[in-house]
Amino acid sequence: MTGLILAHTRHQMLEQLRVPIGLIASAFFPSVSMLVFAVPFTGDDAAAATRATASMMLIGAMSAALIGLSVTIAQDRELPWNPYVRTLPAGPLPRFAGRILTTLAIMFLAVIPVLVIAALLTEATITVPRLLLGLVALAVGAVPFMLMGLFLGFLLPSKGAVAVSQIAFFPLAIVGGLMLPLQFMPEFVQTLSLFFPARGSGELMWWAVTGAAPHPAALAALAVWTAASAVLAVWAYRRDEGRRFS
Template sequence: MSIAYLGLESLRQIRNARSMIFTLAVPLVMLVAFGGAFGASGQTDPVTKLPWIAVTTIQVAGYGGMMAALSLAFNIVTERSIGWNRQLRLTPLSGTGYLLSKLVASMLMALVSIVVIFSVSGILFHSDLPLANWLTAGLGLWLGVIPFALIGILIGQFAKPEYAQPLFMAVFMGMAVLGGLWIPLQIFPAWVADVAVIVPSYWLNRIGQMGAHQNGDILTPAVVLLVWTVVLAAFIVWRYRRDAARS
């Protein structure tokens, strides 16, 4: 039952054209705008020492993957509002299967977003970064999206329908800014950078850059993202069990 529902949930997300367009349109516009302004000139980013278009693509792909992962919140809010989650508890589907299906569907959406953004960047801007480096950067970003998928599930578990949109935007925009996925952190006061190292989006950007370099202390971002994953997963399981007990 859990495997069957997992397949159906993943297929439902991929076939949701409106959601796919929402999670791809803004990142692609950003890629074309920023890449066209700086990427075609072959400049190198002075901070990361990567080609500017590689830095821009990683930031935009992280932005798109994070958006795709977090957007799962709306589906869960809708299911809770119509009582679908309570109906599922009457079936053989386990709580673990339900939560896992949401996580996998969210990660699948994020993967599509990252692959499309990387592909469009390669077609339009022809970066000289080796293919292997692009692959490790994309893999790092995709695995780094896991905490955001869990945040999306958590928002879906708590938010009421009328508050889901503003809560999503507050979390998403805050994470995007503090992670340097939208605006470089160097232009902000120093205290903003100090706060940024606490949030997972900062380390999502870092792990993508390290993948592109194929060197650096990858253990630090991996551990930070893992800690976020474990804490969020424990909180989600607690919330789900509490919700199930009340219903």
């Protein structure tokens, strides 16, 4: 089974590298946001710049997980090769695992430009252990968005997945406090953000890179969103399986 997972991962990574627009898109938006929002306003403040860098890294991960994964799966479903692969005796696990590992790899590649910008143009500082902890937090915090991507990819055609994932991405990022610092938002938005998954993922990232204690309500909401997204992803897969092969 491990060999099949690695084979699927290799195949899907090659697909991404041959047509790298998904990787470029995942890296472009957080890099531009870093240059426009973080560098001018937080570049001289080490703590604020470090926190802003973590937020932009999470934005890149969200883009790869939510938009990239949903669109890729929706496009796969429209290919004539896909129904055949789904009838093979290996089952869905190797393909799912390969897709998740590929998405994680794209996420980590997408945050490299953000880290370079932070190192060259801001006063952000971080130790190696905290950087490694931040990468772990990034992977954990991206889980609900990957599950949402699976849900949308199995539920919608490719054009619908592009539109819906992009529409969902921006409110999640903004209300979650990733685009702008929470203290600049109205009080009711600060309270509302506690119930959005991007806020919980942000709290994990901010804790990992700065040591700030995460808000318990945000972490609880993140867990609820993760569980709910997992249920929806499984439901969407079974619905698609039933419609295509029953």
